Amino acid sequence: MNDQLLNVINLGVIVVNQQQKIVVWNKWIEQHSRLTNEEALNKHLGSLFGGLLDLRLSFAVNEAIHLGMASVLSHTLHPNPLPLYDYTGGEPVLIKQSVEITPFSSEFGEHHCLLLVRDVTDVVKREEYLRQQARQSKIDVQRLSLVQEHLRKNELRFRELTRHAPVGLFELDENGCWGFLNEKCSQILGLEEHELLNIHWTNAVPESENANAHKEWNHAKNGSHRFWLQFMYCKPDRKIIWLQMEGRAIKDEKEKVTGYIGTIQDITEHRDHIQKIEFRANYDSLTLVFNRNYFETKLRSSVAGAREVNQKLGFLFVDLNKFKEINDEYGHSAGDKVLKSVAAKMRRAVREGDVVARLGGDEFAIILNDIESELAIPTIVAKIRHAVSLPVNIGNIYLKAECAIGVSIFPQHGDTFEQLMNHADMEMYKDKSGKRS
Template identity: 30%
Template structure:
């Protein structure tokens, strides 16, 4: 029944329920009344039976005593007055029938009383004793039929059915009226909802006809519509804002569904890909990726789609016009509030210009423009990597240091053009003599180095050295003259001689000078008898310890000047060692030793604390502005010190200097030794509020993709690039490119070694932020710094340099 009602309309449900309820109720009531009527009728019959029995039994006592059959029969004849009486029987004793009465068509009384007492009676019947002086003398039996009772019940049943039919009709009428009152508002509500869904118009409202529960339902429905309308309007506004923002965005924006199908791209995305219609599918997009980049892209894409990990990757993409574009792709997974994957959202940036600038910078920074060989920076990087490979794989390698004999005489007699031609030819012969996987570099005017990797035995190195001498001995024709040039070669082996890049360079240099001493045009292997410098190293280590204990170290401060308005932005702290016997020992002599021995930690802590104390004092005394910074150099060993953060926090607390007034300078090569670890250390330093600067930028071998990941504030252009401005166009190009790149990354640029007005003019023209060098001030003691700042105030006096 319930399943049938489920598929009916509310209107029909109301009618059916009303009819069923009314019918069942009336039926149960009629059954109850019929049962009651039947019960009352039986009571009436039994009362009538009792009265008849008592009267006849009393009258028949005397007649039975005298055996008056006529009187007995007369007494029973009175039963004829009641048509419901079937028969009456009088017995004088159990076996003697004295008189009887029977209705028409009824069975006669049995001759004996026993059969009446033993059989099951279907009619109403009762036995009455006939008494005389309270003594039983006989028995009276009267039996009444059911016909009258059934007629009475039948009449009542007909009446009840008529009442039931009338009630059902009335219930049907009321139910029809009721369903109209209930179903019509619900139908109106349903029509309103259907209209809203059809027209997508949430401003439509349902009408309210009553203040009952249906009225409350209409109010709630309209309230829900109002909420949906407001959210829909807000969503529409947000969508319009999103489309406007993405349309104006300088980056390409795209969205994918769960199946990695494009759902949305902005115009910039189309421009970068060179498409306006027929957006590419995922497989077509992968097919356009440069083959060298495809494995990394697929791996990153799998991390995105399988692990829902955010990705950042650079790749080359072929446009539909067959041109290639460098892009940076960043993408993340989209989830709903339940964490279910909804798709992917990402952005792409055209970094072609940045990559071109990077390539240009790397070419300028790491290759010699004259010979095309690797320069000192690139060679040093490859040497350090080769040493690590040797340590890891257990192989050997050789480092050769070559110096041209009598090169200065060629320059002086034939001119610099002839010298340049000679250098090019020498570079070509060196390259043609060694293997492709060996590295040849020009590290100075007439100095070259060769890195021979994967050396199996010393004999192999000797053979290469002899080939080099033979190649150089062949005449070179320059300006119509045959010039014979020779080279002196120093050779050191690793791991036999050392596994430290600096030591290897020193060893090869020592061996080369031994070759010079041996008459030039030969090669010498490094040996222990050349190791006088090592003894000096040990002596220096001991003297450093004494200098720490006796406080022989001192600090000097070199002002940093804003190149915009010449105000003093801060100072860089430099350490000095005044040896009581040897005089001034420069940091480049004792710092490497201190780093090797671990003494740098004690020296560095002292420098950091003293620098912050002096800076705090200068700021409190108003000699320097509150935003001035003191820059302190961190060596490679200090940077990897596990207690570095603890030392920094301790110094900040002790000296009461604001973290924003401290700037830590870290060399580029230090950061590149372990990029991921360096980033983590710098991020922890940044949390203290201390600024970070990359020192000597351009002298290492860092990638722009790493530079933009470093959490740094300042980029310092190494003095080696500034020194030859304006004479060296390569250095000018590199410096300008570094400044432009740093500004793109929102970094402050500081130029070191500014010594001439021409250098200052070039730096200002290229919007360099700050500078330091002898043009402004040499490094000053604390007292000299006070005097300098007192004379110039917080702004460097314009009359100290000529106006540009």
């Protein structure tokens, strides 16, 4: 019964599993893609259509499956996300589509994504016709009252269609002033439509992002390109959010730009999620300095940069002395406080452009960028020793940590992480045993 319903409804239904392989492919999609159910099932959506698939659709499917984010690909910004055709005439005609992407979980808890595809070719034609009528009404004074009523009805219809959109939809005039905002757009901005009408859209952008916003706008206006911008926005209630705004030009039959239409989305949660992922990937969660993986990558890029401009680079390997005794006598909580304190002291002891990382346990490493002379390194090392040796308050007592430091210099002691690390490691053990070179 479910299969029969899927094959009689007048829209496309595609379901992909969490591996983005197709598990449902209804009759409507078969007719417009000329790909049978047998050809499509268990195929990856991207590989099935190859380079003909809109990348934004792939991103939206990935966000639905992995982040649980629903979205709508409006025909205005993405008219042909799938290579689907109308074969009823003599020649196949590429149809314009609106695609709703919705995440859901199966009864076994697997993540799936539902794509509902609608043919909106006739809707696009009707909207273009209505716009032409609206422009003509400005010229035809005798029919002004009739056309105004017609526009009012179209406005109500358009608002009803956009009221349920999950993203903010807006329209700008040819000068970039707000002309229309749906309810979702007003909710995101925290302002009513009447408060924004006839005001230039860049007024919503903070001063720090204003130059970039005007650059994007001028690029789109002068070349009729799509504009795209992410920026921080302060709502009237002082809440700070991050917005993503994109739009494209609307042209008349003579290719003249008559306005712009686009979307606004609140990406605060998504941005925070990405930043948390990046933090976990690059930083040590205890000391908040960089971790080993990031440090190795940074050292390689720093070496490449120093080689390019023929500069020296310092590498310090720092190991705390008798840290195991601190853990054994005062507990791991005290040891963690010592590690956090030592990391903070080393950050303050080096220059802003230098890099401090925790390699693991009680081992740290430091990149000293742009070393003009090797004679400067002993001064920096002494500064680090002094900073590390300052007492650490762990409640009712003060603990004093000391460290051994090994130094290697690029290019004198090597040009790879391993070579610089091995030399610094040997120097550190000499320091620890009192045999400094």
